[in-house]
Each structure stands twice: as C-alpha cells, then as structure tokens.
Amino acid sequence: MMGGAFTFNHFVYLLQGMMWTVVLSALAFVLGGVAGFGVMLMRTARTRLLRQISFVFVQLVQGTPLLILLFVVYFGLGVVGIELPPLLAAGVSLMVYSSAFLGEIWRGCVESVPRTQWEASECLALTRWQTLVDVILPQAARIATPPTVGFLVQVMKSTSLASVVGFVELTRAAQVVNNSLFTPFLVFGIAGVLYFALCYPLSRWSRSLERKLNVGRRQAA
Amino acid sequence: MRYNFDFASLQEYWPEFLRGALMTLEMTVIACVLGLVIGVFCAIGRRGKRKWLATLCGAYVEIVRNTPYLIQIFFIFFGLASAGLKLPIFAAAVLTMVFNVGAYTAEIVRAGMDTIHPGQIEAAEALGLSTPQIYWDVILRPSLERVYPSLSGQFVLMMLSSSVTSQISAEELTGVANSVQSESFRSFETFIVVAVLYFAMAMLLKFAFHLFGQAIFPRRRRLGTPL
Structure with a gap:
C-alpha cells in the first residue's frame, strides 16, 4: 500500500x-425539467418553424456525447x-x-393521449x-411518470x-482518495455502491410505477 | 466580448480527427458485437431454470445499469492494473464498453423474449424441437427482430458514451480532441468540430443500422411493418 489504509x-x-x-442531479433535473417542458411545448406546437427548431435541437443534443457538450460549455463560455x-x-x-431527453419523452406521452381528447376540447371551445x-x-x-423517474437515474449517473x-x-x-491510497477496487467499489444506493431505489420505483400503469393490460393478457 | 473563431488553425489536425473517429467506430463495432453475445446469453440465463444463474445475471444487469459508466471504467482499468494485470489501453477501453453494453443489451433482449407467447414455445415443444432449436428459431429470432430498433438505439448511445474512455487516455475521438486542443489552444473550436463529427457518426450509424435491419430481416423489408 502506498498511502496507508482506507x-x-x-x-x-x-x-x-x-x-x-x-x-447537481437535483439542479440538472429541475432546470432540465423546466426547459424540457418548453421543448415539449415546441415539439407539439402548431407552428411548423417551432417544431423544426426544437427537432433540430433535440437531434443535436441526442447525437453528441454529454462529455463533448460539457467541454463546449466549459471551454466555450470561458473563452467568451x-x-x-x-x-x-x-x-x-x-x-x-436533460431538456432534450425529457422534452422528447414528454412529447411521446402527450401524443399518446387519444386525438379525440383534443377534438372534444375544441368542441367545448377550450383554448389550446x-x-x-x-x-x-x-x-x-400518468403515462410520463415511470419514464421520467427512469431518466432521473440516467441524470444521476451522468453527473x-x-x-x-x-x-x-x-x-x-x-x-x-484513490490517488492517495491506490486501492482502486476498494475505492471505486465503494463509490459504485454509493451510486447504486442512489439509483437502484429510483429504478425500482420507476418499474413499480410502470407495472401499476399497465394493470389494465396485464389483466387483459 | 467579441470572440474570433479560428477554425483554419485546426485544418492541419484533420488526419488526427479522422484517426480518432475511426478508432471510436472500431471500438463501438467490437463492443456491440461482443455485447450482443453477452446480452443474449445473459437474457437466456435470466429465463433459465437454474436459480443461481438467473440471480447472477440479474445482479450483473442491475449493477451495471445503476452505476455510472465512468466508475465502471475506473474500477476495471485501475483495478486490473493494481491487481498486476496491465491491459493495453485499447483493450481495456473495449472491455469496459462490452461490460457496460452487455447489461443494457441483456435487458432489451429480455424484454423482447417476454413478448413471445408461451403458447409458441409449447407448440414448438409439441413438435419435438430441441431446446437450442426452440431458443434460436422460436424465441431469439422473432424477439431480436422486435427489439431491433431499441437495440440499435442503444448501440448508437454506446458510441456516444465511448467518449468517456478518453478519461483512461484512450486515443479515440475525444482523446484526440483533448490533445489537439492542448496543442492548438483552440479548445472551443476543437470541441465544436468534434461535436459535429460525433453527430455525423451518430447519423451514419443510425443509417447503417437501418440498412442492416432491412438486410437481415427480410420479412420486415417485404411487408414494411414491425412484427
């Protein structure tokens, strides 16, 4: 051992x-949620230009690694x-x-609400x-909760x-810690366990929410 | 404050970028092929009758899916090094990718297997098909066809996450970007170029998976409908 014991x-x-x-996860999730709500609104907007802009934004963010995004923001803003x-x-x-991913998840959920609900609201003269x-x-x-919780796990890992x-x-x-002790199995093992302790309950929660949502389909099958 | 973009000074580095991009693709292809093999066996293991094997495969999937990839890289790379096993960096990076993508693949393949109606398997048994025949023809092929879109999506995500292996100084695209930016002092431009390259590679990979899917699933090609 180089630097003594843990x-x-x-x-x-x-x-x-x-x-x-x-x-950091909470910050990213809350801010990303607010921005993601905006992305969702734009993705389902009636104006084609808004839909196109948000589509390009989502494609760009989902098509580049988070690490590169991080470098662009970190170096980019520093340089400006x-x-x-x-x-x-x-x-x-x-x-x-998160805004790109959440926006896309929520768009799917909004679009999975039957078309007739929109039409009925229109008949009742509700505004958009x-x-x-x-x-x-x-x-x-209701539909959005399980995948949103699942994405929270993703955010936590990404931090x-x-x-x-x-x-x-x-x-x-x-x-x-590892640089001073050089016991990587132990140190990164403990870090892994701590991450697991954060993420696993959320994963379980997401899965049980999903099961509750699918009760109708499960009984039918 | 005004900032003058200078992409011209990066021109001399384009062979480096190309080399990094090719290495990223190479790592991704190897990792996805091996990851698919592991994922399929792991999914079969989780369905099997051996309780200990099912538990083991389940634990592997849950551990990988609930810890960050970066921690897995450090654990495997530095861990093996401290145990006296010094892998070349390329091999170590691919190993961590296989370890990671295998678990995600296992979960996707398992979801596909769950959609196979038990009656199909019973029918196959009644027809006297052997277990390997049942697994291959009745369970695996239809379920792989069903989950092909999520599977290819996961592989594209893996290509993007491979950027993290630059942290153990793998010389893939992000690793190249790090050395280029420290030589050229044009960090902002470098990472914009690399972001564009990753985006192009993601699109390319999506297109390649689409073509590949058309080639290996003739039924989908002919009918144009999902299973």
Whole structure:
C-alpha cells in the first residue's frame, strides 16, 4: 500500500462528494425539467418553424456525447469571457442534456393521449392552453411518470462526468482518495455502491410505477 | 466580448480527427458485437431454470445499469492494473464498453423474449424441437427482430458514451480532441468540430443500422411493418 489504509475520514469525504452528486442531479433535473417542458411545448406546437427548431435541437443534443457538450460549455463560455464555476458549467450542460431527453419523452406521452381528447376540447371551445393544462397534461402525466423517474437515474449517473471539469462530486472524490491510497477496487467499489444506493431505489420505483400503469393490460393478457 | 473563431488553425489536425473517429467506430463495432453475445446469453440465463444463474445475471444487469459508466471504467482499468494485470489501453477501453453494453443489451433482449407467447414455445415443444432449436428459431429470432430498433438505439448511445474512455487516455475521438486542443489552444473550436463529427457518426450509424435491419430481416423489408 502506498498511502496507508482506507479510514473513516475517507468514507466521510466520499459521502460529501455523494451529497454534491445529489445537489447537481437535483439542479440538472429541475432546470432540465423546466426547459424540457418548453421543448415539449415546441415539439407539439402548431407552428411548423417551432417544431423544426426544437427537432433540430433535440437531434443535436441526442447525437453528441454529454462529455463533448460539457467541454463546449466549459471551454466555450470561458473563452467568451464568462467564467463559470464548475458547478454551474456542469449544471448548464446537464440542463441542456436533460431538456432534450425529457422534452422528447414528454412529447411521446402527450401524443399518446387519444386525438379525440383534443377534438372534444375544441368542441367545448377550450383554448389550446386550457386543453393542454386541463385535459391533456393530467392524462399524459400518468403515462410520463415511470419514464421520467427512469431518466432521473440516467441524470444521476451522468453527473459523474462533471468530475472531468474538476467539480468534486462522488466520482472526483473517489479519484482523489484513490490517488492517495491506490486501492482502486476498494475505492471505486465503494463509490459504485454509493451510486447504486442512489439509483437502484429510483429504478425500482420507476418499474413499480410502470407495472401499476399497465394493470389494465396485464389483466387483459 | 467579441470572440474570433479560428477554425483554419485546426485544418492541419484533420488526419488526427479522422484517426480518432475511426478508432471510436472500431471500438463501438467490437463492443456491440461482443455485447450482443453477452446480452443474449445473459437474457437466456435470466429465463433459465437454474436459480443461481438467473440471480447472477440479474445482479450483473442491475449493477451495471445503476452505476455510472465512468466508475465502471475506473474500477476495471485501475483495478486490473493494481491487481498486476496491465491491459493495453485499447483493450481495456473495449472491455469496459462490452461490460457496460452487455447489461443494457441483456435487458432489451429480455424484454423482447417476454413478448413471445408461451403458447409458441409449447407448440414448438409439441413438435419435438430441441431446446437450442426452440431458443434460436422460436424465441431469439422473432424477439431480436422486435427489439431491433431499441437495440440499435442503444448501440448508437454506446458510441456516444465511448467518449468517456478518453478519461483512461484512450486515443479515440475525444482523446484526440483533448490533445489537439492542448496543442492548438483552440479548445472551443476543437470541441465544436468534434461535436459535429460525433453527430455525423451518430447519423451514419443510425443509417447503417437501418440498412442492416432491412438486410437481415427480410420479412420486415417485404411487408414494411414491425412484427
């Protein structure tokens, strides 16, 4: 062993990193959710131009790695003269990333609400906004919950990339500890277990939500 | 503040970018082929009668799907190195990709297998088909055809995540980008170029999977409908 044994202090350091992972995930998820709602509105808009712009945006984000997006934001904004702290740089890129994916997930859910619901609302002279808020979204939200929770797991795992721009979350903390101890199986194993402890309950929750949603189909089959 | 873009200074690096892009594609193809093999066996293992094997395969899938890829890379690469096994970086990077994509593939293939009606399997048994015949002709081929879209989508995602292997200094596209930007001091432009390259590769891969799907699933080609 190079730097001695893994002590309780190292573990506390990892836990602190884990806390920042949660903070970053929450930040990315909330901001990404708000932006993703906008993307969803644009993807289902009646104006063709809005649909096209949002389509290109989604394709671009889904067609480039998050790591590259992170570098573009981190170096790009630095070069334009805006000095972003790593938390913000990571938060902004994760927000862009989640907004594209969430927007696309939610668009699917909105479009899976039967067409006749839109037509009925039109007959009742509801405005488009009223239709969306009072009729479509309550139905779409039910369908959207399982994949949204599932995507939260994805976001949480993706925050590990923020370590690359020097933000000290769980992965970075594990790297720091490993650099001093050089016991990679142990240190990254513990980090993996901590991530698992965050993600696995969410995965289970997502799956049970999905099962509840499919009750009708399950009984029919 | 005004910023003058200078893409011209990156021109001399295009052979490097090309080499990195080819390496990314090479790693992706190897990882997806091996990952598919692992995924199929793992999905079969989870359905099988041996309880311990099903538990083992289930644990593998859940662990990989609920931990970040970066942690898996560090665990495997540095872990093996500390245990005295020094793999070449290319091999280590591909190994982590196979390990990762295998679990996702297993879950997708399993979902496909679940759509096969039990009556089909019973009918095959009644006709006296052997177990390998049942698995190949009755279960695997139709279910692979059904999940082909999600499978190819997952492989494209794997190509994009392979950028993370640059963290163990694999010389794929992102790794190349890192060295180019430190030589040219044009980091913003470099990463924009690389983003465009990744996007083009993702589109290319999607198109290639579409053509491949048309070639290997003649029924889909003839009827133009999903199974």
